[in-house]
Amino acid sequence: MSYYADIAISILILMTLGVSLNLLLGYAGRVSMAHAIFFGIGGFTAARLTLPTVEELGGVATAGLQTGFSWHWVPALLVAVVVAAVAALVISIPAVRLVRGEYLILLTLAFQLVANQLMGVLDKVTGGPYGLSGIPPIQLGSTPLILPEQFIWVMLAAAVVAIVICWGLGESPFGRLLKGIREHESAVASVGKNPVVPELLAFSISAAIAGGVGALAAFYYGSVVPSNYSLTYSIFIVSVVVLGGIGNLSGTVVGAIALGLLEPFLREYVGDEAIPWQTVIYGAALVVMMRLRPEGLLPEGFGPGRLLNWRGRKAPKVVPTEEEALARLSQDAPEVVTEGEAEPIVQVLDLKKSFGGLKAVAGATFELERGKVTALIGPNGAGKTTIFNMICGTLRADEGRVFLRGEDVTGKPAYQLVRKGLARSFQDVRVCQRLTALNNVALGVQNQPGERVSRLVLRPFATRTAEKRVRQKALDCLALLGIADRAHLRVSELSYGDQKLVAIARLLATDCDVLLLDEPTSGVDPASVEKVIDGIARLRTLGHTVCLVEHSVHFVQRLADRAVFLDQGAVIAQGTVDELMNRRELAELYFGT
Numbered sequence: 001m002s003y004y005a006d007i008a009i010s011i012l013i014l015m016t017l018g019v020s021l022n023l024l025l026g027y028a029g030r031v032s033m034a035h036a037i038f039f040g041i042g043g044f045t046a047a048r049l050t051l052p053t054v055e056e057l058g059g060v061a062t063a064g065l066q067t068g069f070s071w072h073w074v075p076a077l078l079v080a081v082v083v084a085a086v087a088a089l090v091i092s093i094p095a096v097r098l099v100r101g102e103y104l105i106l107l108t109l110a111f112q113l114v115a116n117q118l119m120g121v122l123d124k125v126t127g128g129p130y131g132l133s134g135i136p137p138i139q140l141g142s143t144p145l146i147l148p149e150q151f152i153w154v155m156l157a158a159a160v161v162a163i164v165i166c167w168g169l170g171e172s173p174f175g176r177l178l179k180g181i182r183e184h185e186s187a188v189a190s191v192g193k194n195p196v197v198p199e200l201l202a203f204s205i206s207a208a209i210a211g212g213v214g215a216l217a218a219f220y221y222g223s224v225v226p227s228n229y230s231l232t233y234s235i236f237i238v239s240v241v242v243l244g245g246i247g248n249l250s251g252t253v254v255g256a257i258a259l260g261l262l263e264p265f266l267r268e269y270v271g272d273e274a275i276p277w278q279t280v281i282y283g284a285a286l287v288v289m290m291r292l293r294p295e296g297l298l299p300e301g302f303g304p305g306r307l308l309n310w311r312g313r314k315a316p317k318v319v320p321t322e323e324e325a326l327a328r329l330s331q332d333a334p335e336v337v338t339e340g341e342a343e344p345i346v347q348v349l350d351l352k353k354s355f356g357g358l359k360a361v362a363g364a365t366f367e368l369e370r371g372k373v374t375a376l377i378g379p380n381g382a383g384k385t386t387i388f389n390m391i392c393g394t395l396r397a398d399e400g401r402v403f404l405r406g407e408d409v410t411g412k413p414a415y416q417l418v419r420k421g422l423a424r425s426f427q428d429v430r431v432c433q434r435l436t437a438l439n440n441v442a443l444g445v446q447n448q449p450g451e452r453v454s455r456l457v458l459r460p461f462a463t464r465t466a467e468k469r470v471r472q473k474a475l476d477c478l479a480l481l482g483i484a485d486r487a488h489l490r491v492s493e494l495s496y497g498d499q500k501l502v503a504i505a506r507l508l509a510t511d512c513d514v515l516l517l518d519e520p521t522s523g524v525d526p527a528s529v530e531k532v533i534d535g536i537a538r539l540r541t542l543g544h545t546v547c548l549v550e551h552s553v554h555f556v557q558r559l560a561d562r563a564v565f566l567d568q569g570a571v572i573a574q575g576t577v578d579e580l581m582n583r584r585e586l587a588e589l590y591f592g593t
């Protein structure tokens with residue numbers, strides 16, 4: 001019995017670590033190769049705090065004597081959680097702010113190696129290469145939980161708590177934000193969300209759970225040894241997540257059971273060579289999975305809830321009509337401008353940008369009038385997208401200024417501009433393919449309590465009510481663009497034209513009065529172009545100021561009140577579209593004839 005309980009405990013430890021890493025790797029899309037270190041930090045912290053004091057051991061501090069502070073296991077566990085979370089914050093601040101993709105993997109890999117080496121040499125803290133032993137077990141009342149069949153219940157409870165925390169966060173608006181960051185960080189920033197804070201939180205919550213498991217493991221095994229927190233163990237944890245299914249906690253549970261059973265199985269058959277064989281099999285399994293089933297055994301969104309259809313992606317029960325949606329959205333919309341009272345809401349003054357020797361924008365000056373649709377037109381390479389990027393702070397202007405309602409907003413980051421009322425879409429659409437249309441649009445809604453972990457924890461019911469409002473608003477935005485009946489579909493299942501509509505609906509959800517649309521119809525089939533035109537016309541009805549970059553003259557003539565003609569980075573004419581297109585030299589430039 002003890003033998004099987006002991007195996008189950010090691011599987012539960014691996015499972016809990018995998019689940020916590022999945023919050024970071026699966027939901028936030030950030031690969032950490034240092035999860036074993038946070039596990040170890042929790043273990044060493046709890047060990048030092050609970051080991052007996054020098055006085056308790058006879059009062060003489062001799063070399064090699066393993067002493068501590070004789071704390072009760074509960075506060076020691078809590079401190080272990082906090083220390084691991086703080087350590088993760090310290091490492092993740094430069095990681096999140098400065099490095100991405102494979103560089104992040106390298107940075108965490110370096111941290112893993114350095115920290116593991118330090119664990120082996122900082123004798124006074126970690127006990128050196130042989131670590132610390134004699135750690136007191138968990139004491140419940142007067143019963144020490146020494147036997148595996150006693151401790152297994154503690155570990156099972158810890159695994160359940162970790163799954164509930166990670167599932168609760170991952171499936172909340174906070175998790176939606178993480179998934180958005182995972183897929184398109186720039187798109188999330190362009191709808192007013194600072195991606196840095198949620199990423200830092202995901203790093204530290206994930207590490208905090210690992211630290212807690214590390215403390216529990218120290219209490220159970222009675223010792224902590226640096227070699228237990230090696231790169232090999234970090235790779236095991238990553239393997240559990242990748243094999244089980246990235247972004248799917250049920251997958252991690254399955255992955256941990258499958259891989260966790262491997263070691264005792266191998267021990268039975270190959271004895272002491274089990275660990276090297278285990279490493280080989282994990283590596284081979286990873287390669288095979290990456291090749292044949294990169295989404296893992298259970299792909300994202302597939303789990304018991306989906307199987308039993310509790311949480312199936314159901315079509316909305318009530319699809320609002322366009323009129324109902326318009327009526328509700330008008331309450332948050334900017335005041336509609338009546339004829340004759342046009343005033344500039346955005347002023348672009350002498351913007352300049354060069355790339356090496358190429359002058360992409362050579363002193364562009366123009367205004368966007370409140371409530372009007374203005375088109376930036378001109379031949380390919382005229383500098384239209386570069387101007388958008390400078391207005392939105394994605395690109396630093398060499399010279400020139402941008403004013404929004406008279407306030408100088410030059411160089412402000414995209415997420416700050418949204419808070420001031422200006423948002424943009426992208427030529428390459430940048431919708432989150434693995435999220436539903438509704439969740440994509442919900443990302444655009446501002447001030448969501450559920451996106452803040454503190455609110456989720458302290459005011460769960462209020463955040464649930466707020467989430468209902470967010471989803472209703474997202475559905476209204478989709479209804480206004482005529483695609484509410486597809487709200488429940490993953491964006492990857494939608495046509496490209498519908499994806500462009502989702503991107504516009506996401507902008508609408510921000511409540512920004514100035515919307516910049518970069519080539520909203522490029523790559524869209526003719527039938528969908530009409531839908532996009534109708535959608536943008538409705539933005540104008542709601543009172544939004546729209547600036548669009550567009551190549552289709554038909555589109556621009558149908559929608560734009562004014563056009564700004566650019567060539568070689570300079571504004572060469574402004575006026576109504578018909579006025580500009582009737583000028584032969586401009587038409588020739590535009591059509592290249």
Ligand SMILES: Nc1ncnc2c1ncn2[C@@H]1O[C@H](COP(=O)(O)OP(=O)(O)OP(=O)(O)O)[C@@H](O)[C@H]1O
Nearest residue numbers: 355358359360378379380381382383384385386387
């Ligand atoms: N990051 C960059 N590095 C170097 N050159 C760039 C960069 N971005 C744009 N350019 C160059 O600046 C010029 C203007 O590009 P931009 O994309 O702004 O033009 P555009 O009017 O939007 O063109 P299109 O209509 O084809 O999208 C082009 O010659 C382009 O190659």
